[in-house]
Amino acid sequence: MHTPLLELERFLPYRLSVLSNTVSLAIAREYEDRFALSITQWRVLAVLGRYDGIAAREVAERTAMDKVAVSRAVAGLMKDGRVRRAVADHDKRESVLALTAKGRKVYAEVAPLALAHERRLLAHLDAEEQRWLTRILDKLWDAEMEELGRS
Amino acid sequence: MHTPLLELERFLPYRLSVLSNTVSLAIAREYEDRFALSITQWRVLAVLGRYDGIAAREVAERTAMDKVAVSRAVAGLMKDGRVRRAVADHDKRESVLALTAKGRKVYAEVAPLALAHERRLLAHLDAEEQRWLTRILDKLWDAEMEELGRS
DNA sequence: CCGTTATAGTTTCATCTGAAACCATTTGCA
DNA sequence: TGCAAATGGTTTCAGATGAAACTATAACGG
Numbered sequence: 197m198h199t200p201l202l203e204l205e206r207f208l209p210y211r212l213s214v215l216s217n218t219v220s221l222a223i224a225r226e227y228e229d230r231f232a233l234s235i236t237q238w239r240v241l242a243v244l245g246r247y248d249g250i251a252a253r254e255v256a257e258r259t260a261m262d263k264v265a266v267s268r269a270v271a272g273l274m275k276d277g278r279v280r281r282a283v284a285d286h287d288k289r290e291s292v293l294a295l296t297a298k299g300r301k302v303y304a305e306v307a308p309l310a311l312a313h314e315r316r317l318l319a320h321l322d323a324e325e326q327r328w329l330t331r332i333l334d335k336l337w338d339a340e341m342e343e344l345g346r347s
Numbered sequence: 348m349h350t351p352l353l354e355l356e357r358f359l360p361y362r363l364s365v366l367s368n369t370v371s372l373a374i375a376r377e378y379e380d381r382f383a384l385s386i387t388q389w390r391v392l393a394v395l396g397r398y399d400g401i402a403a404r405e406v407a408e409r410t411a412m413d414k415v416a417v418s419r420a421v422a423g424l425m426k427d428g429r430v431r432r433a434v435a436d437h438d439k440r441e442s443v444l445a446l447t448a449k450g451r452k453v454y455a456e457v458a459p460l461a462l463a464h465e466r467r468l469l470a471h472l473d474a475e476e477q478r479w480l481t482r483i484l485d486k487l488w489d490a491e492m493e494e495l496g497r498s
Numbered sequence: 499c500c501g502t503t504a505t506a507g508t509t510t511c512a513t514c515t516g517a518a519a520c521c522a523t524t525t526g527c528a
Numbered sequence: 529t530g531c532a533a534a535t536g537g538t539t540t541c542a543g544a545t546g547a548a549a550c551t552a553t554a555a556c557g558g
Contacts, residue, residue: 202458204393204409208465209370211484214411216367218491219360234514242355253536258355260365264516267538289523289536307353314359320490321483328479332472333362339471340369385544404506415546418508440506440553 223313231302232276236261236269238306244279244295245303251290278302374464382453383427387412387420389457395430395446396454402441429453 204210220235227233233241239259244250247258256266270293273279278299284290295303318326355361371386378384384392390410395401398409407417421444424430429450435441446454469477 202393202461203397204390207393207461208468208484209367209374209461210390211488212363212367213371215484215488215491216360216363217411220364223360239355239361242353242358246354251536260368262516263537264539267536268515271538287524287536291537310353310358310360317359317487317491320486325479325483325486328476329483332476332480332483333359333366335471335476336468337362337366340366340468387544402506413546414507415509418506419545422508435506438506438554442507 219313219317223310226309226313227306231306233302233306234269234272236265237273238310240266240269240273241278241295241299241303241306242310244293244299245307248294249292251284252293253290255293273299370464370468374461377460378457382457384453384457385420385423387416388424389461391417391420391424392429392446392450392454392457393461395444395450396458399445400443402435403444404441406444424450 224235227235227238236259239261240255243255243258247254250258252263252266252270255261255270256263259266261269270279270281270291274281276298277296280294280296280299282292282294284292321329375386378386378389387410390412391406394406394409398405401409403414403417403421406412406421407414410417412420421430421432421442425432427449428447431445431447431450433443433445435443472480
């Protein structure tokens with residue numbers, strides 16, 4: 197008996213991980229340098245940019261971050277005056293998070309930059325490949341999220 | 348003027364990151380539980396399983412890890428008696444890394460498990476989607492690695 | 499040769515992160 | 529009601545990680 201062939205370079209989880217880290221790192225560096233914004237903070241900002249006034253719990257759901265990470269990101273954003281927090285009327289445990297004017301300004305600057313990054317990445321693929329990628333990510337996403345839900 | 352539409356859930360770098368982390372985390376948990384093996388250690392082990400007797404520098408290249416991470420992973424593997432290190436004849440700075448019998452045994456157990464994980468993931472896609480995914484990852488990988496090389 | 503520069507690898511330090519414990523409040527139910 | 533369990537969120541602690549400094553050796557250029 198001999199061990200099965202496992203070429204790390206062709207191993208899907210490995211490739212996904214390296215590719216994703218490379219992409220994220222490049223973006224993270226730019227956000228950090230230009231806006232003093234970490235990736236976690238950026239995610240929170242992005243969600244609040246579209247869903248203003250939601251609770252931390254909902255931010256966590258929409259960013260796939262855990263509540264600890266959200267708590268810390270929000271604390272940082274508040275310190276920089278980019279996010280404002282109030283207590284929910286109907287439940288005093290819940291917070292109501294919203295962007296400040298400053299936060300909206302940062303969002304308005306970063307969002308186009310993020311979209312440009314995405315376009316840059318997709319520019320390496322033709323239209324057909326882009327469609328397949330979307331479809332494949334949808335399927336894998338749904339499958340993994342379901343898996344996660346079960347465990 | 349109003350800010351452009353940015354839906355985090357549909358943003359490619361975000362989706363790649365979450366998907367990859369979900370997959371990696373599931374695998375990491377299992378390796379940790381069953382073999383006391385971190386992901387970085389597993390990568391080193393995987394490379395040494397195929398290229399025995401290489402230097403740490405080459406391990407770093409083949410795993411997309413930096414030399415610090417490799418150094419630490421190797422230290423851990425050596426402590427557990429899974430990897431052995433010698434000094435290269437032709438260059439006393441270089442190490443010659445190899446799996447011990449114990450290391451080979453772990454590799455022989457983990458490798459099939461890793462391949463099973465990959466199959467499980469790919470099972471959510473049909474044959475055509477799998478071909479496209481490979482092709483797309485190849486292209487993105489090459490493009491990003493080239494980008495990285497330039498910076 | 500000899501001194502500068504480059505390379506292989508390790509260590510240190512400061513930061514980040516996840517897990518568990520924790521506090522406050524609300525919900526479910528006897 | 530009132531008390532146990534659940535929920536939203538923060539804090540604490542320990543381990544992981546990245547960047548820069550460091551050690552040892554080799555390569556290069558005069």
